[in-house]
Amino acid sequence: MRTDEIRQRYLDFFKRKGHAVVRSDSLIPAGDPTLLFTGAGMNQFKEYFLGIKKDMRRAASAQKCLRTGDLDNVGVTNYHHSFFEMLGNFSFADYFKKEAIEWAWEFLTKDLNIPPQRLRVSVHRSDNEAYKIWNEHIGLDERIIAELGDKDNFWPSNAPTDGPNGPCGPCSEIFFDQGKEVGCGKSGCSIECDCGRFAEIWNLVFTQFDRVGVNDLKPLGGKNIDTGMGLERLACVMQGKRSNFEIDLFENMLAYLRRTTKKNETDDLVTRKAMYAIVDHMRAVTFAIADGAYPSNEGRGYVIRKLIRRSVWHGRMLGSKTLFLAPLVELLGKSMGKAYPEIIQHRSEAEQIITAEEQRFLTTLEEGLVKLESMIDQAKSAKRHVISGEEVFKLYDTFGFPDELTESIAEEHGLKIDKDAFERLLDEQREKARGASKISDSIFDISGFDKELTDLPATHFLGYENTQVNDCAIVKVGISDLEKERIEGVPVGIDLVLDKTPFYAESGGQIGDSGIIRNANLEIKIFNTCKKGNVYIHRGRICKAEDGIQIGAVVEAIVDKSRVAIRRNHTATHLLHAALRKVLGKHVRQFGSEVRADKFRFDFSFQRALTAEEIKKVEDLVNEKIRACIEVTKVDKPIDEATAEGAIALFGEKYGDTVRVVTVGDFSKELCGGTHVDNTKEIDLFKIVKESSIASGTRRIEAMTGEAARVFIKEQEAQQAALDKKRAEKENKKKEKSQRFEELLGEGAFDAVLADPIGSEAIDNVKIFAKVFDEVDKNGLLKISDHLKQKLKSDPRYMLILVGREAEAEKLSAVVVLSDDLLNDGLNAGSIATALAHELDGRGGGKANIAFAGGSNMAFDDRSLKTFTQKCQVTQ
Numbered sequence: 001m002r003t004d005e006i007r008q009r010y011l012d013f014f015k016r017k018g019h020a021v022v023r024s025d026s027l028i029p030a031g032d033p034t035l036l037f038t039g040a041g042m043n044q045f046k047e048y049f050l051g052i053k054k055d056m057r058r059a060a061s062a063q064k065c066l067r068t069g070d071l072d073n074v075g076v077t078n079y080h081h082s083f084f085e086m087l088g089n090f091s092f093a094d095y096f097k098k099e100a101i102e103w104a105w106e107f108l109t110k111d112l113n114i115p116p117q118r119l120r121v122s123v124h125r126s127d128n129e130a131y132k133i134w135n136e137h138i139g140l141d142e143r144i145i146a147e148l149g150d151k152d153n154f155w156p157s158n159a160p161t162d163g164p165n166g167p168c169g170p171c172s173e174i175f176f177d178q179g180k181e182v183g184c185g186k187s188g189c190s191i192e193c194d195c196g197r198f199a200e201i202w203n204l205v206f207t208q209f210d211r212v213g214v215n216d217l218k219p220l221g222g223k224n225i226d227t228g229m230g231l232e233r234l235a236c237v238m239q240g241k242r243s244n245f246e247i248d249l250f251e252n253m254l255a256y257l258r259r260t261t262k263k264n265e266t267d268d269l270v271t272r273k274a275m276y277a278i279v280d281h282m283r284a285v286t287f288a289i290a291d292g293a294y295p296s297n298e299g300r301g302y303v304i305r306k307l308i309r310r311s312v313w314h315g316r317m318l319g320s321k322t323l324f325l326a327p328l329v330e331l332l333g334k335s336m337g338k339a340y341p342e343i344i345q346h347r348s349e350a351e352q353i354i355t356a357e358e359q360r361f362l363t364t365l366e367e368g369l370v371k372l373e374s375m376i377d378q379a380k381s382a383k384r385h386v387i388s389g390e391e392v393f394k395l396y397d398t399f400g401f402p403d404e405l406t407e408s409i410a411e412e413h414g415l416k417i418d419k420d421a422f423e424r425l426l427d428e429q430r431e432k433a434r435g436a437s438k439i440s441d442s443i444f445d446i447s448g449f450d451k452e453l454t455d456l457p458a459t460h461f462l463g464y465e466n467t468q469v470n471d472c473a474i475v476k477v478g479i480s481d482l483e484k485e486r487i488e489g490v491p492v493g494i495d496l497v498l499d500k501t502p503f504y505a506e507s508g509g510q511i512g513d514s515g516i517i518r519n520a521n522l523e524i525k526i527f528n529t530c531k532k533g534n535v536y537i538h539r540g541r542i543c544k545a546e547d548g549i550q551i552g553a554v555v556e557a558i559v560d561k562s563r564v565a566i567r568r569n570h571t572a573t574h575l576l577h578a579a580l581r582k583v584l585g586k587h588v589r590q591f592g593s594e595v596r597a598d599k600f601r602f603d604f605s606f607q608r609a610l611t612a613e614e615i616k617k618v619e620d621l622v623n624e625k626i627r628a629c630i631e632v633t634k635v636d637k638p639i640d641e642a643t644a645e646g647a648i649a650l651f652g653e654k655y656g657d658t659v660r661v662v663t664v665g666d667f668s669k670e671l672c673g674g675t676h677v678d679n680t681k682e683i684d685l686f687k688i689v690k691e692s693s694i695a696s697g698t699r700r701i702e703a704m705t706g707e708a709a710r711v712f713i714k715e716q717e718a719q720q721a722a723l724d725k726k727r728a729e730k731e732n733k734k735k736e737k738s739q740r741f742e743e744l745l746g747e748g749a750f751d752a753v754l755a756d757p758i759g760s761e762a763i764d765n766v767k768i769f770a771k772v773f774d775e776v777d778k779n780g781l782l783k784i785s786d787h788l789k790q791k792l793k794s795d796p797r798y799m800l801i802l803v804g805r806e807a808e809a810e811k812l813s814a815v816v817v818l819s820d821d822l823l824n825d826g827l828n829a830g831s832i833a834t835a836l837a838h839e840l841d842g843r844g845g846g847k848a849n850i851a852f853a854g855g856s857n858m859a860f861d862d863r864s865l866k867t868f869t870q871k872c873q874v875t876q
Contacts, residue, residue, distance in 0.1 A: 002248050003235040004339060006112070007062050007087070010229075013107050014060035014089045017099075020657075022061045024085075024340075027291040028300065030654055036300045037066040037288070041088030042226045044654065048092040049167065049207070049224055051454040052533035055656075057094040062087055062231065064291075064340070066284055068303050071310065072426070075276035078196070078236075078243040082307065083284035085231035093222030097172075100204050100225045101133045104174060108202070112238060118177045120191050120198055122146040124153040124170030130206065134172070146191050155205045155226075165211045167220060174202040176237045201237060202229040245276045252331045253279040261318040274314040281307040281314075282328045283336075285354065290346040292591060292605065294697030295357050301696055308357045313365065313402055325358050326351040349587040352607075353697070368399030372406060376413050385414070389421020396422070397429070452476065453497070458534035460500035463513070463675065464634070467559040472498040472517075474553045494524060494549070496538040502559050503538055505531035508650060509593035510570055510674040512539075515560040519553065521546040562597035563675065568683045568705045569600040571632055571664070571676045572622065575686070576602055576703065577648070578668040579621040583614055590650060591698055595674070599689070599704045606699045610691050622686040629681040630665040637661055639671070647671050685709045741780055750784050753802075754791060758869050766822065768799045770869045772862045776804035778813040778852065785817050785850075796821040801836070803865055805858065812840050812860060814853040823849055839868050 011021045025044035029035040035043070041063035047053040063086045073080040091100070108114045121140065123130040125147040134140045150158045152173075159168040175191045175198040183189060183197030191198040207224040209217035232244040239247050245254070245265075257275050258264055265272040285307050288300070295305035308325070315324055329343075329350045337344040375391050387410055395401035407417050456476060462469055476497035496517060503526065506512035512529035517538060526540035538557075542549075573593050580588045584606060591603040610618075639659045643649070647661050647669045655671060662672045664680060677683060687709035690702040704712050744750065750773070757767035769788065776784070781802045792798050800817040814836055816829040830844075833851035837844030842855025 001112070001235075001238045003231060006235055006238060007085070007231055007339060009111055010087050010107065011060055011062060013111055014058075014103070017058070017089075017103055019058040019060040019089055020056050022059050024062055024064045025654070027064050027066050027288055028293055036303060037068075037293075038063065039065050039067045041065070041086040041228055042090065045090055045092070047533055048090070049226070051093070051222060052535075054092075055534075057092050058090065059092075060087075060089045062339070064287055066288065066303075068307075069431075071307075074280050075245075075273035078245075079199070079230075079233055081232060081244065081280050081284075083280065083287055087229040087231050087234070089225070089227050091225035093224060096208075096223050096225060097130055097204075097206050098133055098137065100206070100227060101130065101138065101172065104202055104204060104227070105138050108174070114176070114237070120144045120146070120175040120177060122148050122153055122173045122175070122191055124172075125149055127153075127170040127172070127206070130170065130172045148192070155203075155207070159211055160215050160217060163211065163214075165213070167207050167224070168209050168211050168217070169205060169207040169223075171203055171205040173200050173204070175199060176201050178242075182242070199233060199237065201234055203227065243276075245279065249335050250279050252334060253282070253328050256327060256331055257318070260324055261315075261320055263318055270317060274317045277314050278311045278325075279328065281311045282325060282354075283332055285311075286329050286332050286343050286350050287340070289350040289353055290340075290342040292589060294353060294605070294695070296696035305357060308354060309361045309364075310402075312358055312361045313405065316365070317402075317405070321362075323355060323358050323362075326355045329354065346587065349605075356607075364399055365401075368395055368401050369409075371395065371399065372401070372409060376410065376415060379415055380413070385416060387415055387417045389418040389423075389425060392417045392422040393425040396426070452478075453532050453535045453537075456497060456535050457499075459498065459531070459536035461502075461504075461536065462500055463502040463504045463559065466502045467563055468556065469500060469502045470556045472500055472555050472557045474549065474551055474555060475499050477549050477551065494540055494542055496524060496526075496540065496549075497535060498538065498555070498557060501529075501536050501538070501557050503529040503536065503557060504559075504563075504675055505529045505536045507531070508653060508672060508674050509573070510566060510595040513559045513563060513566075516558045517555050518544075518558075519555045522549065522553065522555065565597040565706060565708070566595060567675045567677050569597070569703075570595045570672075570674045571662075571680065572683055572686055572703065572705045573600055573602050574662060574664060574668045574670050574672070574676075575622045575625050575680070575683075576618070576701065577604070577670070578664070579618045579625075580604055580606075582621060583617045584610075590648075598708055599702060602701045602703065603694060604699055604701070605697060607697055609693065610699070615688055615691055619686065619688050625664065625667055626680045626683045626686060628665075629679055630667070631679055632676050633661075633663045634676060635661050635663070642671060645669065685713075687712055737775070741776070741783075745783060745787055750787065751791065754788065757798075758866065766797045766799060767795065768801065768869050770801040770803075770865050772803045772805060772860070772865050774805050775807065776813075777806055778804065778815070778854075780804060781813055781815045785815055789817065792819070795819070798822075799827075799832075801832070801865065801869060803836075803840075803860065805860075807858070810856060810858055812842070812855050812857065814840065814844070814855075816846070816851045816853070818849050820849075836868060839864065 015021050022044070025038055027037050029038050029043060038044070041061055042049070045059060048056060048059070064083070065086050066083050068082055070080055071082060074082060089103070108119065109116050121134055121144065123134065123145060131145060131147065134145050135142055150160055153171050154160065155168060155171050156164070178197055178199060183195030184193060189195060189197055205226040207226055208220055210220050211217055232247060232249070235247045235249070236244045241247055254265060254275060257278060263271050265275045285304055288304050293300045293304050295301055295308060297305070311325055329347055333344045333347055372395060375387055379387055387406070392403055392406050395406055396403060403417065403419070403422055410417055453476065474496060478495040479493060503513040503515060504510065506529065513526070514528065515526050517524045517526055517540070521544070523544040524540045525543050526538045528539045530537050530539065573595060577590050587605070589605045591605060593602045594600060636658055639655055639657055642659050642661045649655065649671045659671045660673050661669060662676055663669045684706045686703060686705050688701055688703045689712060692700050694700045753769050753771040757769055773780070773784070781804045785800050785802055788800060796819055798819045799822060801814070803812060803814045805812050814833065816833045816836065818827055818829045828848045829851035830846045830848060833844035833846055833853040837853035837855060839857065840853055840855025840860055841857040842853060844851065844853030846852050
């Protein structure tokens, strides 16, 4: 049974059991900065587990997951992956242990026809309820039910003693017996043996407790089910394979590696590890790029870069020294593109990024080899026989060198590596990686006020049609965590929940609305609106509250006029997105935005800075659509229908079964819950004010619309006019100065320097003419020197040392000229200019007959020059 069929059978089975089948969330968690990547199927259902959302009681999914805590085990064990799929079924205070166990057994033994005698189970030693269900209801012999402790059969592991506080509970695991020929071969082998005979395929977590302290577990009011089953491991069982890497998903990728390297994964353990690691890592990288993660030096980008680099050096272990990774992207698309079309849609982008990274790292590897050779030379010079663990780890972490490669090269030079110290540093890094990719300890943390919100009905949002609603009722009041100040002991920072509201809550990049909530006795200035689940929270400050704030009081809710500008800017982001895709290519994706009243920013995927021509094309195209007065439609429809029509989903945003589609003619169609204009003419004008880089592969455009754009353009024009005027004045001044200089030169104004030559003590019969001129630049000095040389034609032995000072620029220039006779004596103008530059606090040099110097010592004057000339040894 192929993997695609197993996945579909699982989802269909639980759909028949009343579960909503939810598409996989992005690998990049939306709104959860504690996670680098989505690492479990339950991540996207956090608000349902917390009771914040209640519109779904049962869910099932096949979730893309990425974990990087055990990369060195990938290819070594039969089951470790960085990227994998997690099948999961979930109950949010609905069914519990009996149904979860019964359906798991039914799916495995009935739908997949796995022989029951090949299955074993475990339960927590204190979970008599689960034990009885397996033993009495399912009918399993007590000899194949293992009762284990907190480490193996509690989630989180060891939570009763070690924490964290919050929802937790016992779990029951299902194992597949691979047969006596696998593992230790002992007659008493059981699931408690770590020999590998029994493969864990499904974990059923019964979230029934709230941990409040060490071994202090309180029963949860609403009990949940959270199950997880690795699809690759289940496919391994169903396809009769010994390793996950032998299943159909990896067939064509491994075949490609065999062809290009002329090796086979069955050759030896080193080859097998390298091939398995390459196909695993490239699968992870391709899916991550398709979801918007790009290589960089920090965060998730660092993980992507590291996976690519590990693939490159695994390729070197196979003998490859050229680019070979990009073709794996297309092959992966053929294996998994049906279930995940995004890896086909972003194939070209992934290939380009991977090739660029691969090329860059091949260069880095050569740099690493140079670094390693230096380490070896230093060790030999110090008569050390061991390369330190710190050095080995630096090569591993900075240059991507595996310790095996470092060890192999070191042995060729009669050296060893400190393996223990390297492993210790590696373990520390792994722990950091696990901490970044696992579900954080605080994933279920929720404030007291937020807990109270879970019991409230959804707020009725009326803001698409209205900016003022006069009959809202107050249903909840809390002290705002934004403002704690008090007036006469009374808190003025308030969180307010209404039964209905025209205020838009911050989401999709659009800021929350501000405005006023009031009645005859009450006035609250609202600064922001946000939401928890489907409950809208109005955050503000009390301006008046004569009778306090009463639950049930009827109030007016009035949105600030800034909403008009926000609507303009939000629709403009859609036009900008479409224009970027038109000008730069369909691979451009929106990564985020912030839509405010005064301006907006728009982040998108692109590998380089936009040219001035591209910016103009984008700007012109948006303004063209504005002038075209195109109707902007907003329609609710099923998400599958919307995406089939080509509607673009916002990166990182979560959507329900029904979505709002915002369409601008045939130019733009996006899923968006924000507020928008009804016609593009309302935007009036669009202007890009800045384009910049915010991360590797991510650009940012800042823009304005309407009157704000018009004011910006006028300010820019005024600034440019002032700049042009200043430039023209400077040019005129320079021209006048040049003309006056030429007049003075023609009048012989600079000839006075010839009247006062300075003698040299170093050589006989040489005249040195030296002078400091104010407001003369280098070009002026050259003209003066040429003029004076004409006057000195009859004098074969002379030297000119001329200095010009420019007060405004605060700099000095100098020229040194020697006559031919002095050159024949072996003198050198360059040496004199170098010495003079020292006095000018600058640099100098040049040819033997003419040389230049410059500096910033504005105190240098005629006296200084005369002193220099007299001291200067005019020698060869």
